[in-house]
Amino acid sequence: MARRPLVMGNWKLNGSKAFTKELIEGLKRELDGVTGCDVAIAPPVMYLAEAEATLASCGCDCTSKNVIALGSQNVDVNVSGAFTGDISTAMLKDFDAKYIIIGHSERRTYHKESDEFIAKKFAALKDAGLVPVLCIGETEAENEAGQTEAVCARQLDAVLNTLGAEAFNGAVIAYEPVWAIGTGKSATPAQAQAVHAFIRGHIAKHSQAVADQVIIQYGGSVNDANAAELFTQPDIDGALVGGASLKAPAFAVIVKAAEKAKE
Ligand SMILES: O=C[C@H](O)COP(=O)(O)O
Numbered sequence: 001m002a003r004r005p006l007v008m009g010n011w012k013l014n015g016s017k018a019f020t021k022e023l024i025e026g027l028k029r030e031l032d033g034v035t036g037c038d039v040a041i042a043p044p045v046m047y048l049a050e051a052e053a054t055l056a057s058c059g060c061d062c063t064s065k066n067v068i069a070l071g072s073q074n075v076d077v078n079v080s081g082a083f084t085g086d087i088s089t090a091m092l093k094d095f096d097a098k099y100i101i102i103g104h105s106e107r108r109t110y111h112k113e114s115d116e117f118i119a120k121k122f123a124a125l126k127d128a129g130l131v132p133v134l135c136i137g138e139t140e141a142e143n144e145a146g147q148t149e150a151v152c153a154r155q156l157d158a159v160l161n162t163l164g165a166e167a168f169n170g171a172v173i174a175y176e177p178v179w180a181i182g183t184g185k186s187a188t189p190a191q192a193q194a195v196h197a198f199i200r201g202h203i204a205k206h207s208q209a210v211a212d213q214v215i216i217q218y219g220g221s222v223n224d225a226n227a228a229e230l231f232t233q234p235d236i237d238g239a240l241v242g243g244a245s246l247k248a249p250a251f252a253v254i255v256k257a258a259e260k261a262k263e
Pocket of ligand 1: 010104176180181182183184219220221222240241242243244
């Protein structure tokens with residue numbers, strides 16, 4: 001089944017108002033004419049307004065303003081009320097955000113987010129009509145202990161066992177081995193493909209149709225030099241990009257590599 005690739009930039013804790021405007025203007029120029037790949041960016045929520053305005057205003061005839069979707073790096077489970085510091089699905093929708101990252105290993109580690117809590121976020125996003133980008137992946141120690149599949153299965157099961165496989169209709173999974181994030185040491189295409197096939201197979205045990213359509217991105221030191229080879233793999237449907245998403249030319253190379261590989 002042909003799946004449309006998705007390349008998403010996770011800016012993490014980087015940027016400023018000026019940086020947001022400059023990077024998005026650069027992306028719009030670089031991505032002009034791209035039609036065969038979905039593209040999203042997740043700036044810090046602080047800069048969503050700046051990002052939304054820059055995406056909407058275009059001083060040229062480019063078509064890329066329609067190509068780049070807005071996303072967020074996190075969301076909270078509560079909709080409103082006395083929850084200091086939290087961000088709701090409704091607030092994200094207010095800025096036209098669509099793809100929402102949940103379960104990133106940095107939140108699992110630094111904010112002690114559990115599989116169960118992340119499943120609640122997944123449910124909140126589905127209720128709101130937003131697209132969850134569910135990050136899963138094993139640590140280096142887990143990898144060395146041969147636990148990669150067990151860890152990915154456990155992280156997926158938290159959603160599958162509470163919401164059912166249908167919840168993955170229209171959703172995105174990002175396989176991000178923790179040992180590859182920000183290290184410059186990407187998984188090899190064959191290593192990543194093996195885990196992606198496992199993830200798809202795990203969902204297929206519940207529903208083949210859902211497994212066939214779910215987008216599975218790879219994340220972890222993806223850059224303009226290694227992206228094309230990763231995208232040759234049949235179960236790698238795009239990338240969740242950290243560091244290389246902060247430079248328009250590098251990010252554009254990754255998007256165009258996905259477009260070419262999956263045409
Ligand atoms: O969300 C993105 C990932 O954590 C990958 O980050 P990276 O491309 O800087 O390794």
